[in-house]
Amino acid sequence: MSDKIRIRWLTNASFEIQGCGQVILTDPCLQQSTYKGIDASSFEKVDHVVVSHLHWDHITELPIIENKHHPFIYTGALGADLLASWLDCNTSLFFPMFPDQELDMGPFRIKMFYNRHANVGKTKSQQTAKCEEYDFMKFYPGLDKLQSMGGMEMCSYLITFENGFKILFWGGNIAQNQISHLRGLKPDVALMQYSKQGAVALSELAEAVDPGVLIPHHHDLKIPFTDERTQEKLRVLKETYKGKLICPENGQWLEF
């Protein structure tokens, strides 16, 4: 078994992580982002799926993956039942996570950090109604009912492989408590959402986390990665962030 850890950003908050014989997917939303180059049915093996929250742009392809691979699914304890119900799958596969809980899965350990989402403050009906704007929601019956939970429960995860390699998968709204809670975590790689708060706020949080490498995500949901507006956002991030930054293209493998 190779000691190497391989990571590829797929699109939005979706990553494929390979390490210690395991394949981990994060937030599988592959066909409703601007980049559609990865087919959910194309994965040969998926052992684990890590879900940050239940908004549509993080789970649309989860049913296909669950149905084909029956992976373990890690998600927040509050929304786990809703997700299981939507997937209509056996709850034996579920690892509902409580804040700061760490599980030993053998080849890796996984710890959950509780975050805040930018949509906090919107009512349930507002969040459900928002789904009516999207034509594609008709392909995902019942998904609209998960959206208010998506705004309420937001999880980030620290994955520590048995070879010691650490990956932080982070998303959400940047707040002081996040900076305090994650300060000095020093993962080898931090996969961090480029939030609506912009490059300066992300740089401040990332510098507190102090990863070996920062890889931003969630910047191509509505505007393609190659679009000059996205590239401009990333250029600003490169200027403001003092640590090592990698902005891979969709589907590009990175090896550590």
Place this chain on the structure above:
Amino acid sequence: MKRFCFFAACLILICVLLVSCASTGNRQKDELSILFIGNSFTYGNNLPWLFGNICESCGYTGIRVDSVMMGSYTLEMYCDPENKYCRQIEDMLSETAYDIVILQEQSIRPINSYDKFHDAAATLTEKARANGARVLLYETWGYAEGYPDLKYNGWTTSQMESLLAEAYTRLAEELGVEVVYCGSVMADMYSKGTDIPLYHKDLKHPGIGGSYLVALTFFNYIFGEDTTKVPYQPKTLTDEQSAVLKQEVMDFFHR
């Protein structure tokens, strides 16, 4: 001559079996199918999965562990024919001949709604027995000191656990089923003032130490094995902590 051939064939067969067992190093254990039905006290740290890991590490490779576990669920909800998970349980029972069905009630209900606890457990027991399964009741624990509901009810952790044990014992007698006193062993461990994470930070749900202790308890109860010899332990516990929990099961149930 025929008799000689028969004995020779038997002898060869026995030798082959002995060599086969010795060479694999695997103890072949009986196949067993177990279904856990519960809520977050069961899915916290995925207790059925922990239990399965313990079984596998001890050579019980033929164990099938399934579960139906939804947050905040009561056993009554699993009895409602309109409920999706009630139907899921029925489907599972019709598809698999479970040897054991484990029932875990919502954490306070055995005390404050005994009749509903009884009726739901009776319904599920009837279904499990129709499937040919033996029913075990998974007694849960008192909330840790500081949890608001304790103060509200005027209980200590130990008092709440005693009330739960009493309710589960009464139910077991009334239904003719067995109780696995996971809450009692948890209370005993907690009373020793350990630093092992028995509870999650919310002072209610199981920490990894609590879930591991419960999984060991089920393993000891079902198979009668010495838990101090269990190889599997979560890496999120230290070797010392795991050893203490393994020993606790033996001390509490077999002293």
